[in-house]
Each structure stands twice: as C-alpha cells, then as structure tokens.
Amino acid sequence: MNTRARGRRHTIVGLLLTALMLFPVYWMLNVSLTPQQDMRRNPPDLFPLHPTFEGYRSVLDDQLPYLGTSLVIGLGTVVLTLLIAAPAGYCLARLRPRGGGALGLALLIAQMIPGIVMAMGFYGIFLDLGLLNTWWGLVVADSTIAVPFGVMIFTAFMSGIPGELIAASRIDGAGTFRTFWSIVLPVSRNALVTVSLFGFLWAWSDFVFANTLDGGGDLRPITLGIYKYIGNNNQEWNAIMATAVVASVPAAVLLVLAQRYVAAGVTAGAVKD
Secondary structure, eight states, X not given: OHHHHHHHHHHHHHHHHHHHHHXXXXXXXXXXXXXXXXXXXXXXXXXXXXXXXXXHHHIIIIIHHXXXXXXXXXXXXXXXXXXXXXXXXXXXXXXXXXXXXXXXXXXXXXXXXXXXXXXXXXXXXXXXXXXXXXXXHHHHHHHHHHHHHHHHHHHHHHHTSOHHHHHHHHHTTOOHHHHIIIIIHHHTHHHHHHHHHHXXXXXXXXXXXXXXXXXXXXXOOHHHHGGGGBOSSOBOHHHHHHHHHHHHHHHHHHHHHTHHHHHHHHHTTSSOO
C-alpha cells in the first residue's frame, strides 16, 4: 500500500514538473494564435478565444528563406563535425597517440569557453579572411562548438568496441583507414546519430555567432530572421511566436525520431565491463 501511494505521489510530482516545463511551449502556441489587438489584454487569455493565423501567414511570406539558410548551415555543420570528430575519436580511442590525455582535457576546457568570447575572436579572424556575412563562415563557427562534444562522444563509444573486431579486420588485411571506414563507423551508428543531432541543433538555434558574424548578410538564419518583427515602436508578437513554433518543429521531430539512438550514444562508455 505504501509503495502504491508513493508511486502515485511520484506520478503527480512528475506530471506537475512536466506541465511546468511545457508551459512555455503552450504559451508560445497560444500567443501565436492571438490577434495583435488582444496582446495587451489584462489579464491575458489563457486560450486563444478568437484564433488567427496571421502570424503563420507572415512566416510563410517572410521567413522561408531564413529557414532554408538555417537548414543549410545546420546540415553543413553536421557534415564538417562528423568529418573531424569521427576520425579524431577513433584515433584517441583505438590508436592511443601520445598526448591523447592532454588533448581530451583541452577538448573539455574548450566546451567551457563562453560563446560570446569565441564570437569576438572569430570576428577578427573572419574579417581578415573575408568570411563575414557568409553561411560557410557560420558553419565553421558552429562546428567549433560541436566538434569537441563529438570527439568526446566518439572516443567514449569507440573505446567500447570489442578489440577482437578490430583485430579480426587487421588479420584480414585491412589497414587503419579501412578498419575505421568499414568496421568502426558502421557499428558506431548511435554515436553518429547523437553527434549529428546535437551539431544540427546547436547550429539551428545559434544566435550569438549568427548575430556577430552574419548580422548584415543576405542569407541570414532564422534566429536573425525573427528580428524582422521587432521594432522600436512595434512588436508583432503573434508573428514572432509563430516563427518560433515553426522553427521548433524540425528540432522536435528530430529529437523524437532519434531519442533511442541519442540515449545509447550519450551513455556509451559510462559503464565498463
């Protein structure tokens, strides 16, 4: 009986915490459907009594180019991150190079550097190289956030691959690259999905690098496109929230589809046999 009552209490607490965390999402949907003239009503409507889709029409009319740019930047970041992080993780996990421990520590420290500090450094470098206001410049900048995380995930995951599998490929005459490409990568699917997902989400939601390095370009990501509705004397909140809803859909879908791969990829290496 006590166990059953405790289970009910835990369920109630869990539901309350879930509702609390999901309330901003609900409010975003509510505001996106609220007419502009009802925005300042006090108290605000908890439900859109007179829903309007003006905000979503604005998204379709104005924001599609920004969404396309964000998609290109996100996919480019994923590709560049995997090209660097996967071989690096394999090297640290299986080849054991000298100084590998120090490199792992450096990658951990790199993740602690605030994004705004990195953005200021990138601004000076990109200005000299002529990469300001370019989508590929943002791909490079966003990859610097994803690569350290990716290397650590791949290192942990590939360390758990049975040594017998690697040894068998060597006996069959496979070299280091062939072993990596034909043996290690196929069994590292969970790590690949995890790193790809987080790399895409970081690039998709990035604002600091975009605002610093691509503030005046023609191809702006959606995080800057939303500024189109914010002015000194006017804020189109239904359009802003509608844009936020539309921009959240790809991230939510990817998280749902890749949930089990992400769980396996993140926890890889946490338990050793």
